[in-house]
Amino acid sequence: MGKMERFSFVALVAGIIFFLFADFISWALPMFVLKDIPKKSVEDLAAEAVAKNTTAWSDFNKLARYYPDTFKKLCEYTEAYSGATEVIKDCKPNEKTFAKALRIGHRWYIAEGCWNCHSQMVRPVSNETLRFGIPGVSNTVSYPSEFQNELQAPVLWGTKRIGPDLIREAAVHDVGWHVAHLYNPQSTSPGSNMPGYPWFFEKDKNGNIVPNVRGLALLTYVMWLGSWEVKPPEPFRIETAEK
Amino acid sequence: MYYFVPVIMKKPMWSHGLSLLGFWGLAFFYPMNGVHHFLWSPIPMFAQYSAVFATVAVEFAVTSVLINFMMTLRGSAEQLKYNVPLRYMYTGAIFYWITCFQCAFHVTLTFQKVIHFTDWVTGHAHLIMFGTFGLWVLGMAEYVWPRLFGKETMYSKGLSEGAYWLLMIGVFAMFFDLTAAGLVQGFDWIGLNPWIDSVNFSKPFWYFRSVVGIMMITGLFMYALNFYKTATARAGLTAELRET
Numbered sequence: 055m056g057k058m059e060r061f062s063f064v065a066l067v068a069g070i071i072f073f074l075f076a077d078f079i080s081w082a083l084p085m086f087v088l089k090d091i092p093k094k095s096v097e098d099l100a101a102e103a104v105a106k107n108t109t110a111w112s113d114f115n116k117l118a119r120y121y122p123d124t125f126k127k128l129c130e131y132t133e134a135y136s137g138a139t140e141v142i143k144d145c146k147p148n149e150k151t152f153a154k155a156l157r158i159g160h161r162w163y164i165a166e167g168c169w170n171c172h173s174q175m176v177r178p179v180s181n182e183t184l185r186f187g188i189p190g191v192s193n194t195v196s197y198p199s200e201f202q203n204e205l206q207a208p209v210l211w212g213t214k215r216i217g218p219d220l221i222r223e224a225a226v227h228d229v230g231w232h233v234a235h236l237y238n239p240q241s242t243s244p245g246s247n248m249p250g251y252p253w254f255f256e257k258d259k260n261g262n263i264v265p266n267v268r269g270l271a272l273l274t275y276v277m278w279l280g281s282w283e284v285k286p287p288e289p290f291r292i293e294t295a296e297k
Numbered sequence: 298m299y300y301f302v303p304v305i306m307k308k309p310m311w312s313h314g315l316s317l318l319g320f321w322g323l324a325f326f327y328p329m330n331g332v333h334h335f336l337w338s339p340i341p342m343f344a345q346y347s348a349v350f351a352t353v354a355v356e357f358a359v360t361s362v363l364i365n366f367m368m369t370l371r372g373s374a375e376q377l378k379y380n381v382p383l384r385y386m387y388t389g390a391i392f393y394w395i396t397c398f399q400c401a402f403h404v405t406l407t408f409q410k411v412i413h414f415t416d417w418v419t420g421h422a423h424l425i426m427f428g429t430f431g432l433w434v435l436g437m438a439e440y441v442w443p444r445l446f447g448k449e450t451m452y453s454k455g456l457s458e459g460a461y462w463l464l465m466i467g468v469f470a471m472f473f474d475l476t477a478a479g480l481v482q483g484f485d486w487i488g489l490n491p492w493i494d495s496v497n498f499s500k501p502f503w504y505f506r507s508v509v510g511i512m513m514i515t516g517l518f519m520y521a522l523n524f525y526k527t528a529t530a531r532a533g534l535t536a537e538l539r540e541t
Contacts, residue, residue: 062317069321076328079347087341177337179410180487198339211338215414215482218492245493 087198094203096160100153103281109224110281114155114274116229117265118147123258124270128155131267136161152274159275160205162268166251173212174221174279186219194283196221205275217248224281232273233265298386301437302369305383306376311368315361322358326351333400336409349404356401363394381457385436388465392428396421411487416502417479424472427513432464435520443527452526456519463516471509478502 094102103111118125129145132138136158142150163169176182178195187194200221201209227235234241237255239248254269265273299316303309310316332340332348370377370387377384399421403412412418443451451457478499485495 061314065314065317065321069317069324072321072325073328076325076351080328080331083344084340087344173414175338177413179337180483181489182486185486185489196339201339211335213334213414214416214419215486216496243493245497247496 088202091199091202096153096157096204097149099203099205099278100149100156103278104149104152106282108281109284110274110278111152113224113229113277113281114152115147117270117273118151120229121258121264121270124256124265124267125151127267128158128270131158133158135165155271155274156205156278158268158271159273159278162254162272163210163275164208166272168220169210169212170214171216171248172218172220173215174206174219175211176219176221182219186222187225200282217246220276220279222280222283224277224279225284229273229277232277236265236269236273237263298366298390298433301440302366302383302386305380305386305440306369306373308369308373311365311371315365319358319362319365322361323355326354326358330355333404336404336406337413345406349406352404353401356397359394359397363390366390381451381461382436382440384461385432385439389429389432389436392424392432392469396425396429399424411483412479413483415479415482415486416475416499417483420472420475420479423468423475427464428468428472431468435464438524439520442524446528448527448530451523452530453523456523456526460516460520460523463512463519467509467513467516471506471513474502474505474509478506 102108125147126145129142129151131154132141138154138158140154142154145151175196176186176194183195201211231242235243236251238250238252239246240250251269254265254272255263256266258264299310329347329351332344333352336345336348366387377387402408403417403421439451439457443449481498481502482495485498
């Protein structure tokens with residue numbers, strides 16, 4: 055009995071120390087690892103995209119040109135849920151409107167549960183760089199710094215793939231495809247079990263179905279994913295802004 | 298478990314030392330286990346390796362816990378036949394071990410290549426969350442409930458048994474189904490087939506899962522009905538078969 059009690063006591067003390075140690079490594083180490091990677095705000099990301107003239111920036115310009123009424127509403131739109139509280143006076147595709155669209159789109163990506171079916175991480179195994187990248191255009195494995203920003207908080211790596219990964223989506227489809235797909239996935243991808251999202255659309259004054267503000271923002275966000283990695287061949291790049 | 302199992306069987310745990318070992322083993326190794334969800338992700342390899350190590354270690358800690366419970370059961374296994382709460386707990390314990398055994402393998406970076414992001418993981422999570430912790434809670438509640446209302450036993454033996462079998466078979470079938478689905482999906486993705494293939498291949502598994510899920514929900518309704526009837530039954534119910 056005495057021996058047993060001594061064993062219990064040793065196990066107790068060792069256990070408490072072990073526990074604290076394990077706790078320490080599981081939360082303190084990640085902090086040390088991340089401290090040298092600056093965390094970017096949505097505004098930083100938008101500015102970067104504009105400066106580098108990425109595909110996300112040109113896609114946003116296309117959306118603004120295709121759906122000018124919705125774009126106007128975007129400038130006036132406010133919504134506490136996504137922290138978009140500012141009415142933008144200078145209503146043109148610029149860093150400000152771009153950041154606003156990204157912010158709203160990101161929040162609605164979360165709210166609609168897109169992450170239940172879509173991951174946002176390319177792993178270095180299982181041919182994923184081949185599947186989710188276009189060789190020579192975007193074939194990189196996910197790396198830490200691309201996740202150190204406001205649009206990855208909370209982290210959207212996801213846990214289950216029903217649909218394909220989206221972190222390199224910018225390289226895959228064009229604006230028209232995305233609009234049609236979001237409204238009715240079966241129209242572009244027969245057999246898809248992705249639900250349609252008609253509530254991201256509205257009728258414009260001519261009776262055409264066009265994305266509403268949230269829809270436009272969501273599409274901006276989805277097409278932004280991976281745009282920092284895409285190196286488009288020249289004809290792919292369209293002229294942006296102005297007129 | 299450490300409270301209810303001795304109370305129901307009216308005898309102490311087989312080994313106090315082993316239960317301490319199990320407790321602190323789990324307390325030490327579990328915190329690092331969280332990281333095993335992020336293998337092959339862009340986090341430092343040292344974190345991933347320690348997660349693999351800690352997760353395999355948990356399997357050993359869980360085995361020590363299981364040995365303790367099984368040895369406690371020795372000589373009293375008869376009770377599993379008619380004592381449904383106890384059966385819930387031991388079923389849960391065995392599912393726990395199966396889950397952790399599976400985990401020790403699929404936590405390796407090799408398995409992860411195939412099964413990450415597939416239904417395999419979903420099946421695994423069902424077995425641990427419902428099969429183990431769910432069944433434990435159901436067992437504990439079923440033990441406490443009649444006593445709360447001054448009854449000697451649950452309202453209906455049939456409902457009680459029916460719920461148990463539906464839930465137990467349901468969750469285990471779902472586990473098998475999703476594990477198989479996960480392998481199909483994983484290898485399909487590696488094979489670079491069009492994405493829609495993996496959706497089509499998964500459909501039979503998802504239909505089966507729906508059927509099994511309906512089974513489980515039926516079981517839960519039976520369980521709830523039994524609780525309701527037990528609480529509202531007028532006279533004190535008496536046990537036909539006394540639990541020892």
